[in-house]
Amino acid sequence: MLNFNFTEKTVLITGASRGIGQAVATAFAQASARVAVHYHQHKQAAEQVRESLAGTGHILVQADLANPIAIEQMVHQAIAQLGHIDILVNNAGIYQEHPLNQTNYQDWQAAWQQTIGVNLLGAVNVSYCVARHMIERRSGRIINVTSRGAFRGEPTATAYGASKAGLNAFSQSLALHLAPHNIFVTAVAPGWVETDMTRAVLESPRGKAIHQQSPLNRVASPEEVAHTVLFLACESAEFLTGAIVDVNGASYLRS
Template identity: 75%
Template sequence: MNFQNKTVLITGASGGIGRTTAIAFATAGARVALHYGQRQESAQQIRESLPGEGHGLVQADLADAIAVEQMVSEAIAQLGHIDILVNNAGVYQEHPLDQTSYSDWQTVWQQTLNVNLLGAANITYCVARHMIERRSGRIVNVSSRGAFRGEPNATAYGASKAGLNALGQSLAQHLAPYNIGVMTVAPGFVETDMAREVLDSPRGDSVRQQSPLNRVARPEEVAHTILFLAADESLFLTGGIVDVNGASYLR
């Protein structure tokens, strides 16, 4: 896949899937703007390690709508334009209903939806308006198998990802006349820092055994799928949701 002369904004690019996706796009010739929330040093190190030149760095609290708008404007200023948006940033907090106070329940739901769904919706709005003017673009959302399989201990996370799926499919229909594709990748567990605590715990083996491959996904496998969906030749996949879960959950 060749992304020469393409520009990409990736949210949550300071680690995990975002970091690996940034490296993959840059290796394929793209210029990348890496968004981070708080991990500035990590994001800077990743930018400095990317092959090629002209990569950018932008910061925003995705729960802050004004900060999101400013961040997108800064990314456009650094890159000149945005061809591809990857909505990768997300938060995960366990809050089992039978063990969580009502006030904590409210807090976790608000925080999770503000980042995973409303943050992604606001970024998509700002970038899509820019893409509409250019009558071209790709938006790839990073969802989760939890949107389909359920997240019994993190219900807000599962609901936010289900909402992200619906957002992507609705916008795929709305933005198609502008030659803008909106696709979604839905991984299961991935070898990232976010999943490390679970994978290294006594639960780790049972998690890996959920897949007949007896492992979880590597970040590179998710990044490869994101690049495939963002490619010029993949426009007719708009509205699609691609599972990357090693057959651990089939729908």
């Protein structure tokens, strides 16, 4: 791991109670940052993450990211308890299978509304609330966790692919808008990552084929994604603003 140092920096990480979010929280804490661990429903898991973090001064914040009012309250709470927010990592997301030819119209509508509401609008609204704070301070980093699926498509989870493609486009637009305020915005687009949510699929008969999508014959670890996030949060990486960084083991290449 690179020798990152985020002493006196504060980080708000959405969806930090498990998976990639937990790995990002752990990495920032190890690099001496203070972390706001966001969760929606899994309070006990979030508390365990906070207690496991190196250093002191870490907090828990709760919000349903489909609720704009709850988001505003959550960001205000994080700022009040941490004093300020230097870095925002929009990691929270949901994934729902809804193949068009097997899903009725009502369930189709629900899948799209829920997925876009959390994955795209949730990140958009958290970014708005945090960016207004960062503009006042003329400093900040926003890193959005998107997906390889934004590029290669998600045939049975079309709303997921669209939400992540939208988040990529939002990241680039926001990078242009916030650069004059000394705020830098990037996105990280992982492929398959070994987490609690994906382990069952990776250990199923489909797992071998998923591993073979990469010439490395494996998927990413959450820590590998976290290392990329920390690099993008560094001051030395500010000229990468607007970039979308693929972390997919060459399983999908674009130019």
